[in-house]
Amino acid sequence: MERKYPSLLNNSEVTNKLESQSPYIVVDNPDSEWIPTYHSLIERNISNLIQSELQPYVQQIKKIDETESIINDYKIGSTIGSGQFGKVYKGQEQSHKKRRIVALKRINKLRPKYSMNQLMRQITYWKQFNIDADNFDADTITTLMNVNRCRWEVYLMLRVTNDRGGNSYVVNFLQCMDSVNSKDLWIVSEWCNLGELQWKRPTRHLLEQWESLIGENKTVADFAFKVINDITKGLKFLKKIGCIHRDIKPSNILVDGKNKILKISDFGCSLLTPESLPFEYDPVEKIKDKQLHIVRKCFQKEMNKIIGTPAFVAPELCKFTEEDFKSEEKMDVKDGFKLDIWSFGVTLYCILFNQLPFSGDNEFDTYHLINLKELSNDDSDCWITDLVITKMLKKNPDERIDINEIHTIITSNKNNKPPSLNKLGGGAKKSIKKFWKKISKPKSKEDLTLKVTLSTEDTELSRITSRDSFASGLDPSDLPINITDFIDSLTTTNAITAQDEILKNNNKQENRLDPTQTDSPVSSSGSIQSFEIPTPIKNMIKIKASPEKPEKRDLDHGASNDGQTAPRPAPKMKSSKNIINFKNYIQNNEVVESSDTIDQIKDYLNYKGDFT
Numbered sequence: 001m002e003r004k005y006p007s008l009l010n011n012s013e014v015t016n017k018l019e020s021q022s023p024y025i026v027v028d029n030p031d032s033e034w035i036p037t038y039h040s041l042i043e044r045n046i047s048n049l050i051q052s053e054l055q056p057y058v059q060q061i062k063k064i065d066e067t068e069s070i071i072n073d074y075k076i077g078s079t080i081g082s083g084q085f086g087k088v089y090k091g092q093e094q095s096h097k098k099r100r101i102v103a104l105k106r107i108n109k110l111r112p113k114y115s116m117n118q119l120m121r122q123i124t125y126w127k128q129f130n131i132d133a134d135n136f137d138a139d140t141i142t143t144l145m146n147v148n149r150c151r152w153e154v155y156l157m158l159r160v161t162n163d164r165g166g167n168s169y170v171v172n173f174l175q176c177m178d179s180v181n182s183k184d185l186w187i188v189s190e191w192c193n194l195g196e197l198q199w200k201r202p203t204r205h206l207l208e209q210w211e212s213l214i215g216e217n218k219t220v221a222d223f224a225f226k227v228i229n230d231i232t233k234g235l236k237f238l239k240k241i242g243c244i245h246r247d248i249k250p251s252n253i254l255v256d257g258k259n260k261i262l263k264i265s266d267f268g269c270s271l272l273t274p275e276s277l278p279f280e281y282d283p284v285e286k287i288k289d290k291q292l293h294i295v296r297k298c299f300q301k302e303m304n305k306i307i308g309t310p311a312f313v314a315p316e317l318c319k320f321t322e323e324d325f326k327s328e329e330k331m332d333v334k335d336g337f338k339l340d341i342w343s344f345g346v347t348l349y350c351i352l353f354n355q356l357p358f359s360g361d362n363e364f365d366t367y368h369l370i371n372l373k374e375l376s377n378d379d380s381d382c383w384i385t386d387l388v389i390t391k392m393l394k395k396n397p398d399e400r401i402d403i404n405e406i407h408t409i410i411t412s413n414k415n416n417k418p419p420s421l422n423k424l425g426g427g428a429k430k431s432i433k434k435f436w437k438k439i440s441k442p443k444s445k446e447d448l449t450l451k452v453t454l455s456t457e458d459t460e461l462s463r464i465t466s467r468d469s470f471a472s473g474l475d476p477s478d479l480p481i482n483i484t485d486f487i488d489s490l491t492t493t494n495a496i497t498a499q500d501e502i503l504k505n506n507n508k509q510e511n512r513l514d515p516t517q518t519d520s521p522v523s524s525s526g527s528i529q530s531f532e533i534p535t536p537i538k539n540m541i542k543i544k545a546s547p548e549k550p551e552k553r554d555l556d557h558g559a560s561n562d563g564q565t566a567p568r569p570a571p572k573m574k575s576s577k578n579i580i581n582f583k584n585y586i587q588n589n590e591v592v593e594s595s596d597t598i599d600q601i602k603d604y605l606n607y608k609g610d611f612t
């Protein structure tokens with residue numbers, strides 16, 4: 001008998017049983033120990049609403065022709081990228097009058113795998129709602145959990161595409177293809193022909209991708225101006241619709257060379273504010289207040305989690321000092337949109353300075369740097385550099401500039417010109433010159449503060465995902481650690497990276513599909529095992545330091561005076577899994593004046609990981 005899988009529009013009877021029948025939001029269950037989480041509140045209250053909103057955009061998979069590389073109306077072309085959960089292909093819409101090119105993201109419902117402990121906890125959670133999951137096999141539970149996660153991502157893509165007329169500076173969603181007898185689901189979105197935003201410059205010259213957007217004979221500051229202009233518009237829109245992205249970084253910014261704009265993509269970690277969620281509150285004021293209180297509490301807890309990519313995580317998320325633990329309130333992220341401003345600031349810094357501003361040996365070092373390292377702006381009189389360093393990368397989120405203020409600055413008459421043309425332009429050029437001189441000098445002692453090693457792309461590439469918060473009511477400290485994460489960290493040098501593929505594809509004819517370039521489909525053998533690692537270290541391991549693009553590493557420090565790349569072996573990023581004694585680790589680090597003890601770190605992990 002053909003196997004049935006949950007689908008975006010049909011999560012079997014589980015979703016139906018979970019969703020309450022009350023017209024108003026159900027925030028607690030007096031008969032159980034269950035404490036709602038942000039995602040379980042959504043699952044309990046608006047799962048059916050989300051499914052009905054998605055319905056017009058989900059096409060049943062009717063036609064698959066593997067030899068012709070066809071799915072429904074799309075001819076599948078080359079791979080244009082690969083994410084954590086699947087590959088992204090170029091596709092051509094056959095019935096479209098212009099045979100438009102789209103991006104097709106293929107997601108295997110069986111990925112990621114979960115540990116047995118995770119699966120058992122999910123069953124226990126379901127039992128509270130009289131869902132008899134004892135007979136479910138591991139694959140059934142895994143696919144239910146994974147489809148749930150995908151549904152949220154697709155719903156967010158739909159919201160950012162349609163809400164309040166949509167916006168050109170976010171990647172627009174077109175449709176999904178899915179059915180109960182398919183182990184894969186497909187997300188179709190507009191194609192950004194120049195791929196993800198590149199920022200590493202092996203030579204002093206502007207990258208080809210940048211020149212395709214702003215033309216030749218321009219400066220780095222000119223390109224930074226383009227990025228700040230476009231992404232500010234995207235982030236301003238996201239704020240308007242109540243969407244906090246939580247994973248802004250160069251690889252989540254796609255480049256549309258046809259329309260010459262940059263767009264925000266990847267909403268897998270994103271959240272909607274309580275006000276933007278379509279919950280119905282009880283009209284009785286007292287009950288409504290209680291409901292609102294719990295929704296806000298769940299939202300707050302979710303926002304406090306370290307989600308994103310270590311090198312781009314804002315300081316308010318990774319505090320370690322005793323002071324910080326004194327009050328829970330102090331640890332609360334008050335304004336989630338400021339998290340995105342920080343990550344956007346790090347992204348702009350990468351573009352301006354060709355290096356990550358905060359990059360340590362491992363995540364702990366990186367977090368220490370994010371909290372303690374002060375960036376100096378002495379050398380520059382470029383207003384963008386100033387904006388990034390003194391306003392966007394302000395450690396205190398209350399003092400950090402917000403997106404509307406950035407928008408005002410860049411649209412004001414004075415600054416709405418590329419930096420090389422306005423009166424600060426000369427300064428910008430001078431500062432870039434100084435910058436090149438500076439980075440070609442040997443590393444100063446100061447650079448070694450907090451044992452910072454050469455920055456690597458690893459830190460940027462490793463990402464902390466929120467996927468597991470979708471496992472209803474599950475404790476994120478018990479998240480599955482997929483063995484592939486570790487395989488990644490032992491990475492093979494001959495692995496073809498997504499970046500290489502993108503670069504390769506960028507050179508191909510944009511609208512010519514070549515089915516022979518299609519990669520073999522993601523294996524669905526399900527042979528990958530999860531394994532258990534003792535907590536609390538596990539939480540830190542989860543933020544995996546996987547050098548996905550080893551051969552491109554260290555390019556930022558490979559540029560010499562004459563602008564030639566000086567290849568040298570890239571330093572391997574240490575994994576925090578080897579750090580067993582945090583106290584020793586931190587105390588042996590001469591430069592760090594830290595009173596952190598392992599207990600404090602445990603407290604920290606308990607708090608951030610929602611152990612309570």
Ligand SMILES: Nc1ncnc2c1ncn2[C@@H]1O[C@H](COP(=O)(O)OP(=O)(O)OP(=O)(O)O)[C@@H](O)[C@H]1O
Nearest residue numbers: 080081082083084085088103190191192195196266
């Ligand atoms: N619409 C698109 N146009 C062009 N390239 C795309 C598009 N969507 C995705 N890609 C490419 O595929 C890569 C992976 O896609 P995506 O970010 O959606 O996957 P992901 O699983 O969310 O990745 P990760 O979580 O690892 O960041 C992108 O970094 C980009 O290079």
